[in-house]
Amino acid sequence: MSAYGSAAASRAASRIRERIRATRPVAAIVLGSGLGGLADEIERDASVPYRDIPGFPSATVAGHAGELITGTLGGQFVVALAGRFHMYEGHDARLAAFPARVVHALGARTLIVSNAAGGVNRNWQPGDLMLIRDHLNLMFRNPLTGRAEPGDLRFPDMSAPYDPALGALAREIAREQGTVLSEGVYAGLLGPAYETPAEVRMLERFGADAVGMSTVPEVVVARAIGMRVLGISCITNLACGLSNAPISHAEVLETTAVAADKFKALVRGVVARLEA
Numbered sequence: 238m239s240a241y242g243s244a245a246a247s248r249a250a251s252r253i254r255e256r257i258r259a260t261r262p263v264a265a266i267v268l269g270s271g272l273g274g275l276a277d278e279i280e281r282d283a284s285v286p287y288r289d290i291p292g293f294p295s296a297t298v299a300g301h302a303g304e305l306i307t308g309t310l311g312g313q314f315v316v317a318l319a320g321r322f323h324m325y326e327g328h329d330a331r332l333a334a335f336p337a338r339v340v341h342a343l344g345a346r347t348l349i350v351s352n353a354a355g356g357v358n359r360n361w362q363p364g365d366l367m368l369i370r371d372h373l374n375l376m377f378r379n380p381l382t383g384r385a386e387p388g389d390l391r392f393p394d395m396s397a398p399y400d401p402a403l404g405a406l407a408r409e410i411a412r413e414q415g416t417v418l419s420e421g422v423y424a425g426l427l428g429p430a431y432e433t434p435a436e437v438r439m440l441e442r443f444g445a446d447a448v449g450m451s452t453v454p455e456v457v458v459a460r461a462i463g464m465r466v467l468g469i470s471c472i473t474n475l476a477c478g479l480s481n482a483p484i485s486h487a488e489v490l491e492t493t494a495v496a497a498d499k500f501k502a503l504v505r506g507v508v509a510r511l512e513a
């Protein structure tokens with residue numbers, strides 16, 4: 238057993254449980270850069286700053302608040318994580334994925350992950366939402382290396398890392414809401430430098446539709462512990478070389494703000510229809 242494993246997650250979950258309602262969350266939602274506004278849609282019961290959660294460092298990136306929030310969204314009890322631990326901050330892949338173990342220990346069996354991503358697919362525009370159908374792990378790390386945690390699958394099947402039924406539900410809700418939801422492959426890179434034009438051409442040939450610096454570690458662990466995953470990327474910019482403009486984190490946050498309303502409505506709609 239190691240740091241950020243299942244025992245550490247149980248300890249973190251017991252501490253969190255002292256501060257939240259004793260109900261199993263129907264879903265856990267990881268809020269990506271600039272998408273933290275969804276937290277305001279939750280009728281809050283409680284919020285627990287990351288500094289009060291054993292094993293969680295305080296989040297450091299602009300656009301990430303660093304708190305765990307519980308409450309009601311779409312009529313269902315949810316837990317939301319505002320703030321992520323990125324590998325580009327120097328964190329281990331196990332820590333990047335640790336929040337998935339913690340929400341699992343709290344009883345959540347559905348994980349909704351969101352992120353800001355650069356558009357590699359030339360059909361897409363900043364502000365589009367993309368349902369993640371599959372991913373490429375180009376972080377060159379896997380959070381499952383080392384001794385297998387008790388309860389983990391040693392060799393998790395990755396033939397459908399993103400749950401097809403949840404994806405179908407998201408497509409249906411998007412259609413009802415008149416939101417265009419494209420669908421594609423998310424490439425997770427280590428960062429923190431954005432990609433070079435040559436790297437973006439490589440990603441295109443690899444079959445990526447979007448590129449970002451998160452999500453993959455959480456999803457890998459979620460599959461190893463049997464959680465169902467829904468992933469949504471907010472396309473914030475055209476990946477490097479696909480437009481003449483340089484990329485900035487400020488632009489990423491501005492675009493997520495524009496897309497935030499449809500993102501919030503989509504996630505709320507999906508959560509409302511999950512089996513309790």
Ligand code: HPA
Pocket residue numbers: 353354355356431432448449450473474475476477484489
């Ligand atoms: N590349 C990597 N990560 C990102 C990007 C990008 O272009 N946009 C938002 N996150």
